[in-house]
Amino acid sequence: MLKDFKPVLGILLRFIIIYLVLLFGYQFYLNSFKAQGLDPYSRLIADHVMFIQNKFNFPTYLFDDVPNEQVGYIVKGKYVTRMVEGCNAVSVIILFVSFIFAFYKGAKTFVFVGISLLALYIMNVFRIVGLNIVTSDYPQYNKLAHDYLFPAVIYGSVVILWLVWIKFFALKNENS
Template sequence: MKKYFILYKPFLLFLTTFFFTYIVLTVLYQEYLNSFGENKLDAITRMVAKNTDQLLHFFCFNFSIQENPSHSFIKLIFNQKYVARIIEGCNAVSVIILFVSFVVAFSGKLKPTLLFIFGGSLLIYVLNVFRIALLCVLMFHFPKQEKFLHGVLFPLFIYGVVFILWVIWLRKFSKYASKDTK
């Protein structure tokens, strides 16, 4: 048994670190959400909605957001038509938690790790705002494609970005990155 532990030690350390980080961050995020009470919208989701509104106004679209205090979502109105809503799950925090957990599990030196986590998290957040804005525009013009757009294309996009960030982290910055400069 000891032989297998030694043989698979790097993999077991990765799994332990990944799941520990993921669980801790998820519990902290859940506590954050619980602080807003039932049927209350959290500040991060409000910020995502506001940033989406600002982005679409920057591109001169007729867009607005409507928050109803008795519901835990924000309506997205495009050209006076209700096209979608933002709920807590749309704010990309769970995706960022997954990203951070992976980077920590393959962490390298402290400064590059923290910088990559900050930069990657910011990139995921910004791309998520663009994703929601584009989703609103496309759902206005192609309402029958809602399931494909929301359920397939855009999750593929955001998780694809996270995967690319992971690959960059592993190949360039993690403690397992190749030190060869060929």
């Protein structure tokens, strides 16, 4: 009976192991930067958001709030939002990578993950830019944008990439 479920159990076991390894690795990474404020990856995202907002004529600068492990965005001379570790989408990325590698298909898995991570990074930066613009110019829509619209962007992107992986790579018959 378990023989019928062996492929599914293998995928599930791979997913759980990869997810836990990535999760604990990420937590170790975060703990190593605790005293320095926002971690370097999150800070890189904040810097890219600031760069793009300045290019879009939304004058932006950042201020570090080390004790609270965050960076604040000053847009058009006023405080609009803050960047915390949770804004970097790493928790979603860990889930994404675990799922893709659970359906491992050789070297193309690494290529797909690499391209997808770049796409998710860009999508996340523009998600934060959008949230900052909404909060700056249309503050009455901040809650709607922060709680529903912009999370749908990042989660929707992940689901679309999962579907692409499953349809065009993971379940594709290797002999055809």
